[in-house]
Amino acid sequence: MSRNNRISFLLIAPLLALVMAGFVLPIGYTLLKAIDNPQVTAALPRTTALLSQWDGRTVPDEGVFVAFMEDMTTSRENRTFGSMTRRLNFEENGARTLLLSARRAAPELSAPYSVSLPERVPEFGEPGIWRLIKAHSNPFTASYLLRALDLRIASSGQIVSVDDDQAIFLDLFERTFVISIWVTVFCVLLGYPTAYFISSLSDRAASYAMLFVLIPFWTSILVRTTAWFILLQREGPVNATLLGAGIVSEPVDMIFTRFAVYVAMVHVLLPFLILPLYSVMKRQRSEYLKAAASLGAPPWRQFVSIYLPMTMPGVAAGAVIVFMLSVGFYVTPALVGGLQDQMVSYYIAFFANQTINLGMVAALAFLLLLFTAISVAVTRKLVPGLGGTIKA
Amino acid sequence: MMRFAVPIFAVLVLLFLVSPIFVIFPLSFSSGNILTLPTPGYSLQWYEDFFLSERWLLATKNSFVVGFATMFAATLLGTLAAFGINMAKFPGKQIIVGTLALPMVVPLIVTAASMYLAFSLVGLANSLWGLVIAHTIIASPYVVITVLASLQTFDMNLLRASLSLGAPPARAFYEIVLPMILPGVVAGAIFAFAISFDELVIAIFITSPGEFTLPRQMFAGLREFLSPTITAAAVVMVVLSFILLFITETVRRAGERTKLGKSPS
Numbered sequence: 001m002s003r004n005n006r007i008s009f010l011l012i013a014p015l016l017a018l019v020m021a022g023f024v025l026p027i028g029y030t031l032l033k034a035i036d037n038p039q040v041t042a043a044l045p046r047t048t049a050l051l052s053q054w055d056g057r058t059v060p061d062e063g064v065f066v067a068f069m070e071d072m073t074t075s076r077e078n079r080t081f082g083s084m085t086r087r088l089n090f091e092e093n094g095a096r097t098l099l100l101s102a103r104r105a106a107p108e109l110s111a112p113y114s115v116s117l118p119e120r121v122p123e124f125g126e127p128g129i130w131r132l133i134k135a136h137s138n139p140f141t142a143s144y145l146l147r148a149l150d151l152r153i154a155s156s157g158q159i160v161s162v163d164d165d166q167a168i169f170l171d172l173f174e175r176t177f178v179i180s181i182w183v184t185v186f187c188v189l190l191g192y193p194t195a196y197f198i199s200s201l202s203d204r205a206a207s208y209a210m211l212f213v214l215i216p217f218w219t220s221i222l223v224r225t226t227a228w229f230i231l232l233q234r235e236g237p238v239n240a241t242l243l244g245a246g247i248v249s250e251p252v253d254m255i256f257t258r259f260a261v262y263v264a265m266v267h268v269l270l271p272f273l274i275l276p277l278y279s280v281m282k283r284q285r286s287e288y289l290k291a292a293a294s295l296g297a298p299p300w301r302q303f304v305s306i307y308l309p310m311t312m313p314g315v316a317a318g319a320v321i322v323f324m325l326s327v328g329f330y331v332t333p334a335l336v337g338g339l340q341d342q343m344v345s346y347y348i349a350f351f352a353n354q355t356i357n358l359g360m361v362a363a364l365a366f367l368l369l370l371f372t373a374i375s376v377a378v379t380r381k382l383v384p385g386l387g388g389t390i391k392a
Numbered sequence: 393m394m395r396f397a398v399p400i401f402a403v404l405v406l407l408f409l410v411s412p413i414f415v416i417f418p419l420s421f422s423s424g425n426i427l428t429l430p431t432p433g434y435s436l437q438w439y440e441d442f443f444l445s446e447r448w449l450l451a452t453k454n455s456f457v458v459g460f461a462t463m464f465a466a467t468l469l470g471t472l473a474a475f476g477i478n479m480a481k482f483p484g485k486q487i488i489v490g491t492l493a494l495p496m497v498v499p500l501i502v503t504a505a506s507m508y509l510a511f512s513l514v515g516l517a518n519s520l521w522g523l524v525i526a527h528t529i530i531a532s533p534y535v536v537i538t539v540l541a542s543l544q545t546f547d548m549n550l551l552r553a554s555l556s557l558g559a560p561p562a563r564a565f566y567e568i569v570l571p572m573i574l575p576g577v578v579a580g581a582i583f584a585f586a587i588s589f590d591e592l593v594i595a596i597f598i599t600s601p602g603e604f605t606l607p608r609q610m611f612a613g614l615r616e617f618l619s620p621t622i623t624a625a626a627v628v629m630v631v632l633s634f635i636l637l638f639i640t641e642t643v644r645r646a647g648e649r650t651k652l653g654k655s656p657s
Contacts (some may be wrong), residue, residue: 004479011476013487015469023495023529024509027502033509062432188523190405212406218633219413220590222607223626226614227412230419230623237415270409309628328499328592335614345501352505352597365502372499 034362037141042086048137065113144359198279217271273318282312439492452607462588470535508597535580542576
């Protein structure tokens with residue numbers, strides 16, 4: 001390495017080290033949690049070791065029961081029992097109740113446990129619960145990623161769809177995609193003529209007009225969402241105006257609806273489309289349009305064949321930014337949307353802060369990252385053809 | 393007809409963009425207890441509420457502390473890195489640049505949740521230090537970009553000349569390079585402060601009630617009870633954004649002027 005390169009690397013190193021330690025490692029660590037599965041083996045080490053030899057067809061023998069009783073005592077002391085029950089209950093509703101009743105009964109039981117435990121909790125006299133423990137005693141699991149796609153591993157080992165009342169995630173991803181696409185479309189429809197208008201003004205007028213874009217761009221997203229929150233309330237200014245003008249006879253429910261989500265998100269993201277589009281439009285040379293006009297092209301033809309294709313890179317750049325940002329949006333839908341308008345981000349926050357299910361946080365984060373990366377890659381690939389689809 | 397349609401449409405869109413922000417102003421001076429327009433009368437009660445409340449003041453103070461610390465760290469690290477990137481010629485440079493830019497493209501919620509999980513392990517969650525580190529990471533790519541842009545017009549021969557004349561590297565950087573790229577550095581610094589001051593998603597994850605920042609306190613206020621004090625807080629934030637916008641525009645214009653002045657070609 002030359003001396004110059006050594007110096008330049010030393011200059012980059014501090015920031016690179018910070019980004020690696022504070023960003024790349026944390027994200028890697030989180031994504032690993034999507035397949036990490038330590039809870040059952042940590043709480044029931046002896047039981048799971050013995051169960052690995054078990055064929056899974058009949059009830060396990062007395063040895064497994066003895067190991068299970070010992071494991072329950074140790075896991076109570078080292079506090080691993082609770083997370084194990086939550087882990088298994090995530091896979092099979094009701095597993096937690098069974099395990100807790102077994103632990104409650106344990107002090108009064110005497111050997112042979114393969115007889116006394118099923119007397120108190122009959123389910124332990126059947127292979128089902130043992131199969132569940134065995135199935136999830138692997139240190140790695142696909143179950144969080146599968147659940148994020150509304151699938152689960154049945155105790156028979158097959159991958160099946162989850163029950164209808166738990167199948168929420170495919171809908172969630174579809175909804176995230178649909179909301180983001182519409183927000184992008186609205187931003188393009190509103191932003192294109194606006195950017196065109198600003199680029200047609202004199203430099204002085206354009207810089208004043210740009211203030212109307214820069215002021216919201218610089219205003220915090222939260223402040224703008226707050227403004228919409230207030231504006232769209234039942235007693236809010238928009239309803240008051242509609243009532244006053246006699247357009248409606250009673251207040252319309254606008255807050256906590258999909259409509260509110262679209263209005264607020266388009267408002268927040270529109271500057272991200274206008275800014276790159278304006279800079280592309282400002283650089284356009286009018287000679288081509290004049291040439292087309294002198295050759296007899298009517299205005300609409302000049303626009304469709306010359307101006308639109310030339311400004312398409314700006315549309316594509318802005319649309320990719322808007323789409324990417326809206327896919328990961330959290331604050332705005334969380335504040336002005338209802339439960340049916342929440343996107344993937346909301347559930348990542350929900351699993352991280354409320355139910356503390358790190359596996360689901362990681363699985364959803366992984367899919368959201370993948371989703372963002374694929375969308376951006378696909379859009380990039382489509383950019384040359386994008387002009388064609390819009391023209392048609 | 394098209395002649396008028398586009399301008400009218402565009403003006404309506406521009407009004408749509410600014411009006412919600414300005415609606416906040418009259419509401420924050422309202423003498424009423426519910427947020428309606430027209431306001432029943434004017435008073436300063438919500439500002440009084442804001443400036444006399446310990447919670448809001450603490451949140452404002454935290455925001456400034458975190459904002460300035462982030463600005464300092466991101467500007468220092470970002471400027472050094474941009475300078476290194478500018479003169480680097482080694483293979484794998486693109487990978488390094490891509491890694492540094494990652495925080496800009498990864499959805500903020502993924503960054504926030506990951507930092508929360510990892511920072512808890514090392515005791516950085518629920519601390520303002522953790523927030524400063526997180527904000528520095530997401531803000532520094534913007535500093536790198538703005539400084540790189542201003543370095544493109546910088547002639548490296550000037551640096552070589554000063555070094556060959558015997559200036560120590562630190563002095564050469566301070567007296568030759570820094571003054572010429574200053575507009576980019578200042579713009580990057582303001583960007584870093586603004587990003588930190590507005591940031592909410594990471595703050596939701598890694599602050600606890602005693603360390604709320606201003607956006608975090610507003611978010612809590614909006615979710616729990618809609619007190620009009622929020623409008624006063626919002627106005628404080630908007631005014632601050634205006635000040636930052638004004639400074640950036642001034643710096644940008646000054647930068648354009650010096651560039652025009654020194655390149656007759």
